[in-house]
Amino acid sequence: MTELVTGGEAIVRAIKAHGVDTVFALPGVQTYPLMDALKRAEGSLRVIGPRHEQAAAYMAMGYARATGRPGVYSVVPGPGVLNTGAALCTAMAVNAPVLLLTGQVPSGFLGKGRGHLHEIPDQRATLSSFIKWAERIEDAASARALVDRAFETMTSGRPGPVSLEMCWDRMAQKGPVTDADIPAPAQPAAPDPAQIAAAATLLKSARHPMIMLGSGAQHAGPEVRALAERLNAPVTAFRGGRGVLPADHSLSVDSVTAYDLWGDTDVLIGIGSRCELQAMRWRGMMDPSDRITAERRLIRIEIDPEEMLRLKPDAGVLADSAAGTAALNDALAAEGIARTGDPQRIAEARTHAREQIAQIQPQVAYLDVIRKALPRDGIFVKDMCQAGYASYFAWPVYAPRTYITSGYQGNLGFAYATALGAKVGCPDKAVVTVLGDGGFMFAASELSTAAQHGIGVVAIVFNNQAYGNVARDQITNFDGRTVASDLPGMDYMKLAEASGVAGHRVATPEALGPILEEAIAADKPALIEVQIDLDAETTPWPLILRPDLPYTP
Structure with a gap:
């Protein structure tokens, strides 16, 4: 059956044919036809609107990592796309199938360098330099084939992120679209x-x-x-x-x-x-x-x-x-x-x-409490913080896709938005994320997103009022001189209240346990601040970067 539909509608029909049930989207003028098509499909497709474009991409990545299915997000071109660059790099690092749907300047301005709204010299080429594949949809009739190719590319071989863009005038124009079966996925060759x-x-x-x-x-x-x-x-x-x-x-x-x-x-x-x-x-x-x-x-x-x-x-x-x-x-x-x-x-x-790991305190004591509270199949997302580093070796993982990191990118601030995406993809699983006070503030505005959409992630923020790893390195390697690594005090309980989520403050592992158990059982967004002294944290790095000789029994 062939129908006349807009480019935006053609894209939405195509992603739905591939089983997409959620899109993380921050709308703008270049994507209005796509957003309207998403609205028309809301009975079968959920739209989560974050507070920042970067969060939309991290949510899609978290969704993909937790479910094994492609995560889809949409932002405006130019600065919107560039705001998501860190998340796309991370998706490459962790082999996450993520699809970016974005707009473009009007077709008559492509490549002209006239300074149209959100124009960058060559968005497709820029993206192609650091993600798996990027292409442009020229009209509604060609949308389905390119969406099919996008799904095949991001899920075959080594999975990774891909992008489709469409000029905003073409996205609004109608064209003939014919329903078709999904192509059979390519099968890898048998082992030689x-x-x-x-x-x-x-x-x-x-x-x-x-x-x-x-x-x-x-x-x-x-x-x-x-x-x-x-x-x-x-x-x-x-x-x-x-x-x-x-x-x-x-x-x-x-x-x-x-x-x-x-x-x-x-x-x-x-x-x-x-x-x-x-x-x-x-x-x-x-x-x-x-x-x-x-x-x-x-x-x-x-x-x-x-x-x-x-x-x-x-x-x-x-x-x-x-x-x-x-x-x-x-x-x-x-x-x-x-x-x-x-x-x-x-x-x-x-x-x-075990004797060596037990020396990394108090991080290991806190991780033990969290592990006891989190169900066996619960999802743990770690940011770049002292408890997160210790989790590389001190956090027992019992099932695939339940331990989510930023891979070799090691980028600060990715974890909270990623955890939200993981929870959206796995609503029946408990999701806990551990963050430092520095990294958490990269995405603290997404607390209100969690409240708005009822995304029951428990965020545990270790507050040592510093970018702790940087501060320790500066103190150790530069005669105690620190610069730009200390952080001002923040009233996280007021932040939680203002965002509409439950807030709790603790200072010991023993105090964390019952509060965390209650927060997980409630299955609602929660913020737990752990007050901690930077000087009290044992560095975990000697157990991660190993210059010494292996132990021989």
Whole structure:
């Protein structure tokens, strides 16, 4: 059936055909036809309006990270799009499928440089330089095909953000649009038997293999578990791969334990991972080339062929992580290879790691209280703060997509808006985010968004009246001189009241517990301020960046 509809209506019909149920949007004149189409579709499509464009993009990213489905947002072109640049970079870092829908100057002004409203020289080229794909919809009739391509691009291979723009006059013009079936998703190629055989050969003589997981392994839990149990291999992750193997599995180890086991590890199996821990954070453990040191061998199961060039493996398997891991396990089974690792060695390293982690106080005490209150499948979003850094190793993760970070971008202030998006995508799950007072203020205006839309995120703000990490670095490295790292006092209870959310203030882990439990049970927006002294916080960085030699039992 063919109908005459506006470009905005054509876009909305197309995203609905792909199952989109939520759009995070901040409207403006260049996107009015799209906004009107969203309004007309509100019975089947929810629109969440934030207070800042950057928040719209972070919400879409949080939605995508928590659900595994594409997150969609819309802002005006030019400054609106640029305001979301940090979130788009973050979506690239964490492999989140995010779709930006934006406008453009009127078609007659494209490329003219006349200074039309919100014009930048080449928006499409600018976006293409740091996201996965960007394109322009020329008219309503071509909208469906380009939306289909956008969904295929952002979800296939290594997922990532994409963008579609449309000139505001073309977005208002009507054109013929025909309903069509969604194209079948492209299927990744099956693992190459020769590559699998090469990886299996390396594992034949392995005594102490280790498995390193990244975001690309989020869907590969059963396959990872089968391989780990065959090899008795410890399974670790730094950020994106946490929870693929539950933290209470005997072979799941945090990054501190993994470092203690690294000294005599002879084969590293990276699955959907950049292997950042081993290649970048464990300083002194790499040779000058882009390879793991000669004492160890590296196997990589990775869907992105360029990754094989960035960190060169001894045996590379170019495949989807689940399919590649399953194929490797089958090859090992056929060879009769099993139980190469040493469970006692893992248990001893775990005990030693717990002793080290327990020294990071009071952050670990607070994390323990939060973990006890948050259900097993609850979602935890950490910002760039002292408790957040400690969570890299001190926060047990029991399920995929329940530990959300900003990946290698490490950008301050992303977490609150991201947590809101995660809650919108997973309304039946509890969502808690930990933030510093500095990072929280990047998005504090979104408290009113949470109140307006009833988004039940619990925000725990650790208030040490500083950009704590920067202040500590300045004090340590520049003879105590600090600049622009101290923050003024803020009455967060008044801020919460003014925004329409519940506010609480505590100063100890013991006081946090019951208040947090009540806030989670209420399933309403809440702000909990934790008053803390910067000097009382033990730095977690010696357990993250490791210049020392691995522990040997």
